Amino acid sequence: MNPFKQMIAENIAESLEHQSAQEIMQWIEKPPNSDLGDYAFPCFKLSKALRKAPQSIALEISEAIKKDDVFLKTEAIGGYLNFYFNRKKLAEKVLSEVINRKEKFASSNEGAGKTICIDFSAPNIAKPFHVGHLRSTVIGSSLYKIYSHMGYECVGINHLGDWGTQFGKVIVAYKNWGNQERIEKEPIQGLLDLYVKFHDESEKTPELEDEAREWFVKMEKGDKEALSLWKWFSEETIKELKKIYSLLGVRFDHYTGESFYNDKMKPILDELHQKNLLEDSQGAVLVNLESYNMPPCLVQKKDGSTLYATRDITAAIYRKNTFDFTKCLYLTDYSQNLHFAQWFKVIELMGYEWAADLEHVPFGRVTHEGKRIQSRKGTVVLLEEVIEGAIERVFNIIEEKNPELPNKKEVAVDVGVGAVIFNDLSHNRIKDISFSWDTAFSFDGETGPYVQYTHARAVSVLRKAGIDLEEKTFQIEGSYLEDEVSNQVIRQLETFEDAIRDAMNKNEPSILTRHVVDLAQSFNRFYHDHPILVDDAKVKETRLALVVSVKEVLHLGLSLLGIKAPDRM
Ligand code: ARG
Structure with a gap:
């Protein structure tokens, strides 16, 4: 469970008599616009059972509820109870969670025994x-x-x-x-x-x-x-x-x-x-x-x-x-x-x-x-042809852009195959897709190579910082990550588990490809706006913690899609 959503649900459940936290959890929404809160609980659903107007239910819960310090405030507006994160606390909690759990991040044992x-x-x-x-x-x-x-x-x-x-x-x-x-x-x-x-x-x-x-x-x-x-x-x-x-x-x-x-x-x-x-x-x-x-x-x-x-x-x-x-x-x-x-x-x-x-x-x-594609007529693009074609394309691009890369062949396989898989998984599963050589291997936009490249970029920052990830622990000062751009990244890490669960419940990996692309895009914005290897040791360490976390989660996301994440490309 997303621990923050769960916390909200438990607190609300405690202030009510008849609803379970689980039920409430399913009603919690993520408003499209953060002015309306980071999470919102619509009280309309309770109106009939409690025989009260949604607005007064929202108000009552808001007064009764215990507040964890990860939330700055709650607000009852128009039948919704809106929750606003304390960005500093949220950043600290999310980043330490990712760094501690690494590839186990956002995992669960809810399926144990099944x-x-x-x-x-x-x-x-x-x-x-x-x-x-x-x-x-x-x-x-x-x-x-x-x-x-x-x-x-x-x-x-x-x-x-x-x-x-x-x-x-x-x-x-x-x-x-x-x-x-x-x-x-x-x-x-x-x-x-x-x-x-x-x-x-x-x-x-x-x-x-x-x-x-x-x-x-x-x-x-x-x-x-x-x-x-x-x-x-x-x-x-x-x-x-x-x-x-x-x-x-x-x-x-x-x-x-x-x-x-x-x-x-x-x-x-x-x-x-x-x-x-x-x-x-x-x-x-x-x-x-x-x-x-x-x-x-x-x-x-x-x-x-x-x-x-x-x-x-x-x-x-x-x-x-x-x-x-x-x-x-x-x-x-x-x-x-x-x-x-x-x-x-x-x-x-x-x-x-x-x-x-x-x-x-x-x-x-x-x-x-x-x-x-039909077998009788023989008009097929055989899978082998596609994969080998992809690897060759990637290899040629590497030859042109980064001829010094040590393990070119291996990277070409990881990226070529990754492009094919990602292309396939980025479409909503029920949609027909038209296979074309050009779109499958586009290297910018919402593609596998783009996400892999972003991952390699994060690794390269860490390499330049001389960080040994096995050894390093991070002092995170969340107040350096309160700005809009950094907070975007933090929120995408925070909601990663929801994306996995949603992808699982709907048997729809495209939900995960979407999330991974969004995370890569917000990280690239962060990278563009915020220098990382700065003199101020505290700022640097905090930003590096974000870089490590993004690297881990992109790696994890790609691996759940069945795609490798090379360290250089
Ligand atoms: N061989 C089938 C096909 O190519 C797919 C089999 C799917 N699995 C099954 N248990 N029917 O159309």
Whole structure:
């Protein structure tokens, strides 16, 4: 909890009879204009229960309330009770808190003992890993870090699309036009080419589709040849995927793709049957969802093969039994809204109360130069291309601007990858984004490189001051930080925890990217307005304490987004 908001809430709760501090906490606002207070409590909500005008409630609370010295005054205005910080005290408290807690700053143990499963990335083998999957990967990875910071035990699951009819297609294509060396050398692109080739050819020769379906049925029945090809395609692809993940700094606790549930679906189908949920429809098997205004959820095709939904239902039950999650999040684009709504309903109909803990976290589509990214046509910007392109761009910029930099290659990776991730996470998750090379790598404005640069600037000030952070303790004199510009920085540090919590509650990392950019901008204003390494030792020490705190929080913020913060760039 933000300790200051909490203090306000507790004090208000004490002066009232029936409201809990927790409830009050949620009503506290941060006025857009600090003339109306640094925090405000709207008393309208209590008016009915207390049968009094909001203005008189505000007045009464204001008289009854205990005041901590971090607050200068409270004022009852127009039904609001406004709180004004004592800027000196606030600065001293916030900076010492950051300096003491470092990467633990704004963390909490509220999630202790609770597990969150996060199903993210999940590209499809034998289909491309494209910038669309990047969104799932970076949002999921950031949520993983954010929930962990709040004390939750997280389980990151890569539900790879490593089972399904596409394998039938690729097997047919490989047997007709494939080449072993090519797959070994470039599995992702090689398999994609086969996939595209299959679609071109099957337009002319529709029988190929039947052949492909047969091969998938063979796979499900355990046919040796089919399985050994499948296994080889998967293993080669996973090897290459892991390289990309390592470049992105993303890790998973489990690589349990769809195939993992192959032998676990039969009992689930039986259970569905026993619970009288299945209907036969011309040989296919489905759960009728008419009463819920949804099309039926197909769980078995005519030929006996299972579907994406069958595997999701099975996986959810497996995960509940294995991890006993408090919440299980699924990150995919919104085109799968119906799919999740359907099978969540099936879980509910099976009588599992925890169906309510399954949460689809949808995000917008990625288009490239106005076109949708589609695997069939092969118009994809492969993720590898994007990342490598980014690294190269950054490297060229460093060569030009800072050729003396010692570890150029490493920094180019951190900044290039950081730019890609930050670009993705700075959009409100549900919005469609249009991917373009130019905006993704812009180095000024609200971008990853800008924040990283600001962090490196703070580190450089500390380096010039000759400060050993491990050793140093700071004498902070908050009265030097009462001006508007310094106070802005302090407030952004103070509200950092709110941003994390808000990002977590809404599963929306863009709230955190926004906050981190704002902090970087106010720090740059501070840096511009206030010389730091001045002669007056007390002023210098206080300003340095602010620099250290900003450095720590930018570092922490970036790391919660999954982005590195190099010390020089
Ligand atoms: N492989 C799927 C796709 O690329 C995403 C899987 C998401 N996770 C899940 N449990 N359905 O569309």
